[in-house]
Amino acid sequence: MDQANPFVSTPRRDIQAGLRDIAPVAVAALPIGLLFGAIAAAKGMSTLEVMLMSALVFAGGAQFAAIETWIHPAPILTLAFATLLINARHVLMGASLTPKVRMSRVQTLLAYFFLTDEAWALSERRALERPVTGAYWFVMAVVLWANWTLSSTIGAILGSFLGSPERIGADFAFTALFIGLVAGFGKSRVTLVTVASSAAVAALVHYFIGAPWHVASGALAGIAAAYLAAPQEARS
Amino acid sequence: MSLDTTTLIAILAMALVTYFTRIAGLFVADRLVLTGRAKAAFDAIPPAVLVAVIAPTALTTGWAEAIAAAITAVAAFRLPLLGTVAVGVIAVVVLRNLI
Incomplete structure (x- = not known):
């Protein structure tokens, strides 16, 4: 139809x-x-x-x-x-x-x-x-x-x-x-770096400081890692 | 059925924030063109948040949870979403009984 x-x-x-x-x-x-x-x-x-x-x-x-x-x-x-x-x-x-x-x-x-x-x-x-x-x-x-x-x-x-x-x-x-x-979200290098950074920081913050701080700190670490890992001149 | 006041305020706050993100794109449609590192950082937000939420359960609770998380990750690239959840739940139940 x-x-x-x-x-x-x-x-x-x-x-x-x-x-x-x-x-x-x-x-x-x-x-x-x-x-x-x-x-x-x-x-x-x-x-x-x-x-x-x-x-x-x-x-x-x-x-x-x-x-x-x-x-x-x-x-x-x-x-x-x-x-x-x-x-x-x-x-x-x-x-x-x-x-x-x-x-x-x-x-x-x-x-x-x-x-x-x-x-x-x-x-x-x-x-x-x-x-x-x-x-x-x-x-x-x-x-x-x-x-x-x-x-x-x-x-x-x-x-x-x-x-x-x-x-x-x-x-x-x-x-x-x-x-x-x-x-x-795939297996690209940037995604893997994001996931690893976020997981490591969130787990450490949760262990040493406690909830709910692990969410924001892990997320920000992952986002910062993606920014640094991405090529500077990448096209969208 | 009970409705806790603090819970209701939390739900309303989440709803307002979510609606704001949904309509914000309408007002920046002509201006928001992210490229390069800024776009990579923006695209990384969902996986970064999701991983941060589950990292303590997956990594620091115990061996059963850590191994089950690894098995789930392998399954996640091969199965649809519900199949992945089923593999994870079965793996953690079996491992908790073994370890």
């Missing part, structure tokens, strides 16, 4: 294209949401708190980082700073996508609440062929958002019945998940 007349873009076709593109992403994100909810519940968050965090923050990486270092009462400034560091990539993603979306300023301000790695990547791919319309963007956004909020809420409800996460190795699921996410 979509291929039949590539020059005509109707809302109906854009919605169909959005659903087709986002479906595999939503399926893959479902168990991750369940996992997030279950571990958050095991760390002492209520089901309502888990639901609110997923619905309002809607950023998996930042939420997993927050839960991994979760203590009670919540360290507000530390969490906000870690969130800023992890989500800073959104600035570049938004800057790159903005000339390619066919939406008004106000629509875009609403649309970008739903900006995720996945929706961004799919939209950049679609933008190679045609502009990204509001119909395409919002159908993807709403599916992913509802999927994440619901799956993490259900995970929180189920997780409160599971008991101690150590018993089934679930406490290590975060570590494994993060290792998987880091692998997605």
Whole structure:
């Protein structure tokens, strides 16, 4: 259908294209949401708190980082700073996508609440062929958002019945998940230097000074290492 | 269902910061062109933060966790995300029972 007349873009076709593109992403994100909810519940968050965090923050990486270092009462400034560091990539993603979306300023301000790695990547791919319309963007956004909020809420409800996460190795699921996410950034020399520097500094700071200082110090060490390891004249 | 005030403020702070990063690109779309070392440093932010969060668990908790982390890293370059998580969790359960 979509291929039949590539020059005509109707809302109906854009919605169909959005659903087709986002479906595999939503399926893959479902168990991750369940996992997030279950571990958050095991760390002492209520089901309502888990639901609110997923619905309002809607950023998996930042939420997993927050839960991994979760203590009670919540360290507000530390969490906000870690969130800023992890989500800073959104600035570049938004800057790159903005000339390619066919939406008004106000629509875009609403649309970008739903900006995720996945929706961004799919939209950049679609933008190679045609502009990204509001119909395409919002159908993807709403599916992913509802999927994440619901799956993490259900995970929180189920997780409160599971008991101690150590018993089934679930406490290590975060570590494994993060290792998987880091692998997605590739094996370039700069990335390896970044990972090694960040890991070494974070582990040392955690051992000698303690949480939560290891997050910011390790991250800054990794970023500085990338700056120094990168060739000075590299083209983007 | 309970809602702790400090937790609610933390969630709202995280939400505000996240929304700020999401819309900031809209206002710098014409000006933000990073190249060379600055771009490398910016691109390094996500892996640097992710690694910093897990480094204490992976490296200084014990041998079971450290070896399981190494096994997970090998799996991460060959399996999809969920498969990697499964390998890591199974590895740590087995190693904790052995060591």
